[in-house]
Amino acid sequence: MRVKPSAFSGPLHLRELYGKCFTKTDDSYKYEFCPFFNVTQHEQSLRWNPYSGVLGVWQEWEVHNNTLRAMVLREGDTCGDRFRTVRVILKCGNKSEVTNVTEPHTCDYQLVFHTPLVCHPHALLVYPSLNTSLQEEWDLIEGRLLNEELTKQGYEKSIRRLFERAGLYMSEAKRVEQKKKIIAKEEHDDELETGDFHSLEKCSKQDVKKMFFHYPDSWFEAITSNTKFYSLAAIFDTRIIGIIVSEVKRRFKCNREDADILASSFPLSTEVAYILSLGVVETFRRCGIASLLLNSLLSYLLSADQNNCKAIYLHVLTTNVSAIRFYERQSFKQHSFLPYYYSIHASPHDAYCYVLYINGGQPPWTFTDYMKHIGDSLARLQPCLLPQRLLLTAQKVWRRVITGTIAPKPPPVHHS
Numbered sequence: 199m200r201v202k203p204s205a206f207s208g209p210l211h212l213r214e215l216y217g218k219c220f221t222k223t224d225d226s227y228k229y230e231f232c233p234f235f236n237v238t239q240h241e242q243s244l245r246w247n248p249y250s251g252v253l254g255v256w257q258e259w260e261v262h263n264n265t266l267r268a269m270v271l272r273e274g275d276t277c278g279d280r281f282r283t284v285r286v287i288l289k290c291g292n293k294s295e296v297t298n299v300t301e302p303h304t305c306d307y308q309l310v311f312h313t314p315l316v317c318h319p320h321a322l323l324v325y326p327s328l329n330t331s332l333q334e335e336w337d338l339i340e341g342r343l344l345n346e347e348l349t350k351q352g353y354e355k356s357i358r359r360l361f362e363r364a365g366l367y368m369s370e371a372k373r374v375e376q377k378k379k380i381i382a383k384e385e386h387d388d389e390l391e392t393g394d395f396h397s398l399e400k401c402s403k404q405d406v407k408k409m410f411f412h413y414p415d416s417w418f419e420a421i422t423s424n425t426k427f428y429s430l431a432a433i434f435d436t437r438i439i440g441i442i443v444s445e446v447k448r449r450f451k452c453n454r455e456d457a458d459i460l461a462s463s464f465p466l467s468t469e470v471a472y473i474l475s476l477g478v479v480e481t482f483r484r485c486g487i488a489s490l491l492l493n494s495l496l497s498y499l500l501s502a503d504q505n506n507c508k509a510i511y512l513h514v515l516t517t518n519v520s521a522i523r524f525y526e527r528q529s530f531k532q533h534s535f536l537p538y539y540y541s542i543h544a545s546p547h548d549a550y551c552y553v554l555y556i557n558g559g560q561p562p563w564t565f566t567d568y569m570k571h572i573g574d575s576l577a578r579l580q581p582c583l584l585p586q587r588l589l590l591t592a593q594k595v596w597r598r599v600i601t602g603t604i605a606p607k608p609p610p611v612h613h614s
């Protein structure tokens with residue numbers, strides 16, 4: 199979480215909810231609401247990098263007409279140039295449960311929480327929830343308003359300060375302090391992320407053991423939020439040092455130049471995985487990181503529910519020797535040469551398409567394959583052995599004649 203949750207505040211009978219969590223699952227997401235703590239969202243997807251993040255951290259109450267209208271949870275995960283927020287509306291219900299989650303504006307969520315704890319008509323009134331001294335202070339403010347010692351504006355300011363002291367609203371001082379902490383943390387994270395990898399010592403294979411792989415909260419929003427992409431990052435000491443991004447698609451969705459990756463006997467609905475990006479920070483290369491990332495992709499694609507994916511393919515510049523060596527070491531085979539495939543700084547560059555067949559996938563037959571097939575079929579007939587077989591049969595017959603097994607026909611008898 200980017201910030202710490204505020205302390206518990208509001209009517210004491212709601213303390214019963216503190217430390218508990220309530221979930222709601224729909225087709226795509228599981229939401230978890232932990233009152234006075236946070237709201238999280240977990241994508242219900244079989245892909246290996248489902249979104250899992252914080253939608254908001256408990257901050258303060260929204261008060262309207264001296265009634266607690268909603269719990270406000272802010273400072274969730276990044277969403278473009280802002281942060282996700284949630285409003286939780288409390289409603290009377292037979293049991294405590296999250297009944298509805300919506301996103302009225304992008305990255306601003308609204309959650310409806312039913313609970314028997316708010317069924318009493320006074321359950322969410324502010325005044326009864328305050329301690330005696332704050333109640334007395336409120337009485338005084340009301341009196342000053344009645345006596346016209348306070349303007350409407352002055353009254354609202356005084357009430358706001360009172361709510362801050364009651365912990366219902368976040369105080370301006372706390373808001374500023376929190377902002378400072380966030381900025382300091384972000385600057386620290388930036389330093390780590392943009393840190394000069396070249397100044398690091400060259401990695402060793404031992405370092406890889408210290409590494410872990412995960413899906414950073416705000417990492418490449420577009421890639422991670424789109425279910426058709428499968429992406430994974432290698433992290434070392436909070437730094438992203440390697441990534442792999444792949445897309446699984448039906449073979450008919452392939453570009454024309456890649457349409458012949460699979461033999462035509464595979465239906466158009468057969469899937470293939472395209473590696474859009476694989477890269478490792480320079481000082482961490484040759485430590486097996488790309489191999490680990492690729493192996494993770496492979497183990498996913500070889501799982502039972504990905505059995506329809508028959509090939510993994512990619513394009514690589516013909517001049518990118520490291521990548522070519524890498525893929526060849528991983529048993530990828532060169533499938534085609536693509537002249538002028540890339541345009542880099544307005545100049546054309548050739549590429550190769552490399553493919554690895556998985557789950558029984560096969561490339562289309564080439565002329566050599568057809569010739570080999572004809573050769574194999576002929577070899578099964580064994581035409582070269584025909585004269586030898588004829589000779590053996592003739593020898594057998596002759597031996598029988600000699601040994602008398604087959605008696606020669608008696609000469610015809612002539613009667614005079």
Ligand SMILES: CC(C)(COP(=O)(O)OP(=O)(O)OC[C@H]1O[C@@H](n2cnc3c(N)ncnc32)[C@H](O)[C@@H]1OP(=O)(O)O)[C@@H](O)C(=O)NCCC(=O)NCCS
Pocket residue numbers: 476477478479482483484485486487488489490512513514515518519520521523524525527
């Ligand atoms: C290609 C790339 C991803 C490889 O990453 P990596 O983490 O260094 O790869 P690995 O350590 O897992 O290498 C595994 C094997 O691939 C081969 N290999 C990798 N880089 C190689 C190189 N520069 N020269 C020769 N072989 C190489 C080796 O056989 C290596 O095993 P070894 O180190 O035991 O000899 C990396 O060089 C890179 O990020 N390049 C720039 C981005 C890029 O070109 N991406 C590919 C676009 S299609």
